[in-house]
Amino acid sequence: MKLLVCGKGGSGKSTITALIAKSLARRGYRVLVVDGDESNLSLHRLLGVEKPKELKDLFGSRREIFEKAKNLGIRRIEEIPEEFVARKDRIRLVCVGKIHSFGEGCACPMGALLREFLKGLKLNENEFVIVDAEAGIEHFGRGVEEGCDAVIFVLDPTYESRVMAERIKSMNIDKKMYFVLNKFDERFSDFLSDLDVVAKIPFSEKIFLACLKGEELKCDIEEVEKLVDTILNQEHARGSFLQY
Template sequence: MYLGVEINSMKLLVCGKGGSGKSTLTALIAKSLAKRGYKVLVVDGDESNLSLHRLLGVEKPKELKDLFGSRKEIFEKAKNLELRRIKDIPKEFVVAKDGIMLVCIGKIHSFGEGCACPMGALLREFLKGLKLDQNEFVVVDSEAGIEHFGRGVEEGCDAIVVVLDPTYESKIMADRIKAMNVEKPIYFVLNKFDERFGDLLKDLDAVVKIPFREEIFISCLKGEELKCEVDEIDRLVDVILNQKQA
């Protein structure tokens, strides 16, 4: 059941270690918001993950980095990117379905093409410059790990969702993020939770704990749209929306 909330807008950054399920949660959060009537823009900011568009049930759009001629030009021109509103994004760079739009920053396609720093710079400037109208939400699927904190990607977002899985690496990453003293609301989500190991995971301060679900696993394995509803995701969105009001 949803809590009563006022119409609002927000940019959410979803991050986590590789394999934690951040792309899956990005899609599920977007669908939960769309159910409530929000206009949702999903930003694919992970240059190596290739499945987000499939989880949303759409074709992959043209990459935003193609607005520029070269990697050097991305660094030089990204700060002057004139995409101030969602409606300003050229149609060929956006796909949409069921109240959710998807834009892709860029992917690594070829051996030896270089690091992903230009895409990180483009993502940072795109988010910083993007102004939301009432009832608009942005949900960003970031690259694996925490390098984007060093790039300042989170500066353009209002809150951060950190997806953790039951691994030692996730516990260490959670501690590192807490130690950074990021001046944004941070919501830790424990994915693939197993009650048998609850005592080992109690120090993660998770807002919600999402148990393994075969339906989600199979959809991700097949690269198919996620069509199930997840109560824990709805509760997470409730918490975020209500804290936004506070």
């Protein structure tokens, strides 16, 4: 199945993406992590791999991405060219593309490429795709979620996160939504009482230091394991694994 991880900037999307990927890999799943955030530069370090070549480099220009993305031709994980994949154990990482220079233009071509890549990708029963989306909600306007089975929305205890979560609920997106509160503190127990939060992940000094230093996350977080259990159980019940 394919999971889209989103949220406001600084909420911990990349951290949660990496922790979920590692949890699934320990359970025997093959996991493809897709770096779909054109601004964040640290996801590969949290996974403990080198940054691969960017998928947008398959095209000669930004215009060609729009023209050719629908015919990318990648239908299975193993069809992704080797130089565009970083590997560690059962986890693979691909990076759609980053903004590298001043005046380069908007990120719309990368959004289009991400959307078509996800829509065209078919999975085997033991495979997962986890997408670390760009901050905010613009990717919903681009239809990136169309190629995914469910959405994990990561919130931190801020007013902006709550407003963004409420905005997403009002959009009536036709996908299962999992709301996850990151950096949880008991003082915020009533923060999102009406949003059906499925996991409250506490602040961890070990995670904080790893993110600060740009090091691989090597810790098991009980609430992350419970989150993965919840997703697996609910998606099995919904039949999301049967479509591949």
